[in-house]
Amino acid sequence: MHPLLQENLTSHIDLTEEELERIDGLFQQKTLKKKHYLLQEGETSQGLAFVVSGLLRSYKVDSSGFEHVIQFAPAGWWMTDMKSFSRQTPAELFIEALEPAEYLFITKSKLDFAFKAFPKLEKHFRLLAENAVIAYQQRLIGNLSQPAIERFANFCQLYPTLTQTLPHKQIAAFIGVTPEFFSKMINNTPLPG
Amino acid sequence: MHPLLQENLTSHIDLTEEELERIDGLFQQKTLKKKHYLLQEGETSQGLAFVVSGLLRSYKVDSSGFEHVIQFAPAGWWMTDMKSFSRQTPAELFIEALEPAEYLFITKSKLDFAFKAFPKLEKHFRLLAENAVIAYQQRLIGNLSQPAIERFANFCQLYPTLTQTLPHKQIAAFIGVTPEFFSKMINNTPLPG
DNA sequence: CGGTCTCTTGACGGAGTTCAAAGCTAGTGG
DNA sequence: CCACTAGCTTTGAACTCCGTCAAGAGACCG
Numbered sequence: 001m002h003p004l005l006q007e008n009l010t011s012h013i014d015l016t017e018e019e020l021e022r023i024d025g026l027f028q029q030k031t032l033k034k035k036h037y038l039l040q041e042g043e044t045s046q047g048l049a050f051v052v053s054g055l056l057r058s059y060k061v062d063s064s065g066f067e068h069v070i071q072f073a074p075a076g077w078w079m080t081d082m083k084s085f086s087r088q089t090p091a092e093l094f095i096e097a098l099e100p101a102e103y104l105f106i107t108k109s110k111l112d113f114a115f116k117a118f119p120k121l122e123k124h125f126r127l128l129a130e131n132a133v134i135a136y137q138q139r140l141i142g143n144l145s146q147p148a149i150e151r152f153a154n155f156c157q158l159y160p161t162l163t164q165t166l167p168h169k170q171i172a173a174f175i176g177v178t179p180e181f182f183s184k185m186i187n188n189t190p191l192p193g
Numbered sequence: 194m195h196p197l198l199q200e201n202l203t204s205h206i207d208l209t210e211e212e213l214e215r216i217d218g219l220f221q222q223k224t225l226k227k228k229h230y231l232l233q234e235g236e237t238s239q240g241l242a243f244v245v246s247g248l249l250r251s252y253k254v255d256s257s258g259f260e261h262v263i264q265f266a267p268a269g270w271w272m273t274d275m276k277s278f279s280r281q282t283p284a285e286l287f288i289e290a291l292e293p294a295e296y297l298f299i300t301k302s303k304l305d306f307a308f309k310a311f312p313k314l315e316k317h318f319r320l321l322a323e324n325a326v327i328a329y330q331q332r333l334i335g336n337l338s339q340p341a342i343e344r345f346a347n348f349c350q351l352y353p354t355l356t357q358t359l360p361h362k363q364i365a366a367f368i369g370v371t372p373e374f375f376s377k378m379i380n381n382t383p384l385p386g
Numbered sequence: 387c388g389g390t391c392t393c394t395t396g397a398c399g400g401a402g403t404t405c406a407a408a409g410c411t412a413g414t415g416g
Numbered sequence: 417c418c419a420c421t422a423g424c425t426t427t428g429a430a431c432t433c434c435g436t437c438a439a440g441a442g443a444c445c446g
Contacts, residue, residue, distance in 0.1 A: 062338035070330060083327045086320075092334075115316065122315035123308065127279075129322035134276045136329035137263060141285075143336050144369045145255035147401070169424065176337045181402055183426055340433075362392065374434055376394055 004076050005050055005104055012127045013120045023121075026114055027104040032056070038079070038095040038103075045084035045091055047107040051077050054101025055162070058093045059173065069174040072098075072162055078128065079103075098170065143176060149185055151175040197269050198243055198297055205320045206313045216314075219307055220297040225249070231272070231288040231296075238277035238284055240300040244270050247294025248355075251286045252366065262367040265291075265355055271321065272296075291363065336369060342378055344368040 001024035009015060009023065027050070032038055038056065039045055049056070056073040058081060070093060073079040084091035085108060106114070114121055142151050152175050156163045163171070172182035194217035202208060202216065220243070225231055231249065232238055242249070249266040251274060263286060266272040277284035278301060299307070307314055335344050345368050349356045356364070365375035 060334050060338070062334075064338075066338065068334060068337040070333070082323060082330065086323050086327065119312050119315070122312070122319055126315055126319035126322055129319055129326055130275060130279050133322055133325045133329060134279065136326060136333060137275065140263070140329060140333055140336070141253050141255075141261060143333070144261045145253070145257075145259065167424065178403060179425075180404085180427085184428095185402095187426075360392065371435060372393075373395085373436085377396095377434095380394075 002052055002104060004052055008050065008076065008078075009121075009124060012124045015118070015120065019118055023114060023118065026110040027106050030103055030105050032097040032101045032103070034097055034100050036097055038097070039081055039084070039091050040094055041092060042090050043084075044088055045081050045108075047080070047105055048085060048111060049073075049079045049095075049103040049105050051075050051079060052102045052104060054097060054103075055099040056095055056101055056103070057098050057170065058095045060093055067173050068176070069170060072159055072166075072170075072174070074159075074162065082132075098166070148175060148177045148181065152182075152185070195245055195297060197245055201243065201269065201271075202314075202317060205317045208311070208313065212311055216307060216311065219303040220299050223296055223298050225290040225294045225296070227290055227293050229290055231290070232274055232277070232284050233287055234285060235283050236277075237281055238274050238301075240273070240298055241278060241304060242266075242272045242288075242296040242298050244268050244272060245295045245297060247290060247296075248292040249288055249294055249296070250291050250363065251288045253286055260366050261369070262363060265352055265359075265363075265367070267352075267355065275325075291359070341368060341370045341374065345375075345378070 001020050005024070005027070006020060009020070015023070030049075032054070038049060039058075041061065051073045053075050056079050058070045058073075058079060060068045060070060062068060071077075071079065079095060081091045081093040081095065083089065084093070088108070115125075138154075142154055146154070152171070155171060155175055159166075168182055168186075169179045172179045175182075177185070194213050198217075198220070199213060202213070208216070223242075225247070231242060232251075234254065244266045246268050249272050251263045251266075251272060253261045253263060255261060264270075264272065272288060274284045274286040274288065276282065277286070281301070308318075332347075335347055339347070345364070348364060348368055352359075361375055361379075362372045365372045368375075370378070
């Protein structure tokens with residue numbers, strides 16, 4: 001099993017070597033080239049991805065054609081369209097590789113099997129979902145109460161490594177401003193001295 | 194056990210009469226008067242509330258003193274500050290009764306015991322958390338891509354019964370506008386005829 | 387009745403958008 | 417290895433949605 005996945009799975013629950021081996025067998029290793037899609041709007045999510053290297057993003061295209069980034073997933077993060085995955089309905093989101101990515105993929109039916117075979121996993125994924133609730137709630141509060149420059153500061157804390165490497169356009173689409181305004185905003189911050 | 198709680202618990206998993214009885218024993222019945230608090234900022238959440246009657250809301254007070262409603266909880270809904278509850282850290286949110294409320298309360302330690310005694314419950318609460326993730330994601334997308342009037346339309350679909358009874362001020366604090374702008378907005382919608 | 391809270395209305399202000407144009411960067415194909 | 421194109425970034429002016437401040441009219445409650 002990939003060490004990142006093992007570290008993730010055993011962060012909340014104990015699993016034996018054998019259990020880890022059998023769980024590992026349920027995942028497929030996959031790759032995605034830059035600008036290629038793991039999921040497109042209208043498709044139904046086949047499963048859950050655990051990113052091992054590279055970078056994925058999920059985003060929504062609104063009725064005006066504007067993109068809104070829901071999540072970035074660098075190595076060690078899970079990625080899916082939760083609504084489409086959980087309810088097996090057509091996706092509203094796109095999931096795309098911003099950088100060439102390797103990931104471990106588990107289908108919904110195999111994950112459901114894993115929950116039966118290893119009930120401890122329910123707790124792990126419950127805690128992952130609770131953490132996601134907390135993260136979304138923090139972001140919602142930020143969007144409701146903070147100006148764009150502070151949301152950008154929060155972004156830098158949430159994704160410190162991505163802040164340097166990501167195109168500004170993608171950061172703008174995450175914090176909820178236009179690329180034009182983002183450019184003006186960061187170039188108008190008064191420098192010390 | 195209260196029929197609303199039984200309906201909730203058995204919506205995703207099967208539980209015997211005996212299991213339901215023993216789970217019921219872990220809850221305390223409580224009431225809250227109008228404008229009284231179940232949780233205040235800075236306190237640590239003691240547990241999880243299942244509303245049986247009345248109406249609760251959770252909200253954040255931002256650095257300018259402005260209130261932002263995170264959630265309304267009428268009968269049949271769960272309510273907590275997930276971050277404070279899950280991590281046992283000081284709450285950022287207030288939980289308050291907008292209408293006199295009855296609720297069933299389970300402490301974190303009793304819920305943790307319940308997860309050990311009835312592992313099936315993990316699945317139920319995992320699915321609840323997944324649904325919360327989906328709801329927050331939908332709301333986030335709405336805040337990023339829709340003007341206030343459309344967010345209000347979404348609100349009317351999410352809480353159809355509350356739309357009639359709630360003070361406009363509370364709805365404004367949920368969809369993310371000032372009461373003044375909310376008033377102008379709904380009084381400027383052109384009437385047919 | 388008085389006081390507090392909600393709702394409304396108006397004038398003004400500001401954060402962020404839209405549209406347009408230009409320079410820059412990077413990937414791509416021949 | 418160069419030329420071309422497509423996408424990213426910047427800048428400016430006009431504009432919009434929504435907030436702020438202020439004042440007044442109702443509504444509820446002790």
